[in-house]
Amino acid sequence: MNLQKWLKGFSFASMYGMFLILVMGALVTKTESGRGCGDDWPLCNGKFVPAYTIDSIIEYSHRFVVGVVGIILLIAFILVWMYSNRKDAKVFVSGAMFFTVLQALLGALAVIWPQSSSVLALHFGFSLMAFAFTLLLSLVYTRFGSGLSGATLSLTAGVRWGVFLITLYSYAVVYLGAFVRHTESSGGCIGWPLCNGSFIPELVGPTRVVFAHRLGAALLFVLLAWLFMAIRSQMRAEENMYQAAKWALILVITQIFSGAFVTLSMGYDSYLVASLLHAVLVSCLFGILCYLSVLAFQAKKGDRQAYGAR
Structure with missing residues (x-):
């Protein structure tokens, strides 16, 4: 070896x-x-x-x-x-x-x-x-670290900063989700997509914490949808950055539905499985966003190859 x-x-x-x-x-x-x-x-x-x-x-x-x-x-x-x-x-x-x-x-x-x-x-x-x-x-x-031969990473400043800020924002959403778990606030919102039968519930106690996390996740989806569209307009489909942005969007959608699964499974045997799935998906999403940030940083430097080029 x-x-x-x-x-x-x-x-x-x-x-x-x-x-x-x-x-x-x-x-x-x-x-x-x-x-x-x-x-x-x-x-x-x-x-x-x-x-x-x-x-x-x-x-x-x-x-x-x-x-x-x-x-x-x-x-x-x-x-x-x-x-x-x-x-x-x-x-x-x-x-x-x-x-x-x-x-x-x-x-x-x-x-x-x-x-x-x-x-x-x-x-x-x-x-x-x-x-x-x-x-x-x-x-x-891996090939994701060595980049595509001859690939050019050229992004506008707005998209580059968008990648960095969205990654930071996603960390805040993850922290809020962990705070929900550690304060045992998961039951603050019964039902999905409504919270306690209301579009905007009474924002007190655990309900306020859970509802804030839901709003944060929804905004993250909007931001990642924008990011994917912006990168798609500047990158070819075979580029690593395009593929990473696509998977980030897929993962945030899956993450939102896994959050619904967590809410709807409360009180059932599947609750633990739903909670672990939620943690797994958010970990994958954040990892992809960090990879996107590295790619965006390389683009800012004007490198001719993708992240990790030798």
Whole structure:
């Protein structure tokens, strides 16, 4: 196995592992297993191998996976910095390492010293950033990282800034969604697309939080529809940026319907599955938007090839 395969292998392993951490983190939140190990960290209720309760197994499994993925990412970090001549890969692996350590520390602090819902929501946000960086790192070693031969990235300033601002805005929408979960506000809006039978409900308590998240998601759809149309007018269909914009639009539509699934499944066995699907889709959407941002940044520099060109 040559060095290039090692780099690619550990990059993809860290990306898949970080994705698993996101899913397991959402499972911990939705099953209210965050206190499954009590106030102990890194031990679980004072033991290396915890008692076999559902809460402790879910929480400790999450911690175990974070530890394993952390080791995989550390190996990828060392390999990239020692043997890769790709500056973009070094930036991405460094960003992934930073946010992985940050989310692990925040998770530990949340166990030892209970945090507010607003702080706990950051935990998912930091995990999402770590996943996005590992996704970008893995794409470096695919055709999406080397670009199309002879492709020209030429975007207007308005579209470039649109990509950056929409990506930032999507992070705010994701944070608000995590805040809904951590404040247990999901029941604030019964029914979909109406909220409690009204187009504009009484904005108090959990209803205000959930309704704000719905409005944020709707606006994100409008912005991504505009972005896709703008990029389509300036890019060929085979361009990576065009394909990324198309998938971003598809994912935000799917995400909206998965949110409806979450609302309509409350009180049923399918609620947990719907919630995890919602987290998976938003993770993929944010990763695609980060990829779009890198492409837009390359266009701003006037590069003749797509992101990651050698």
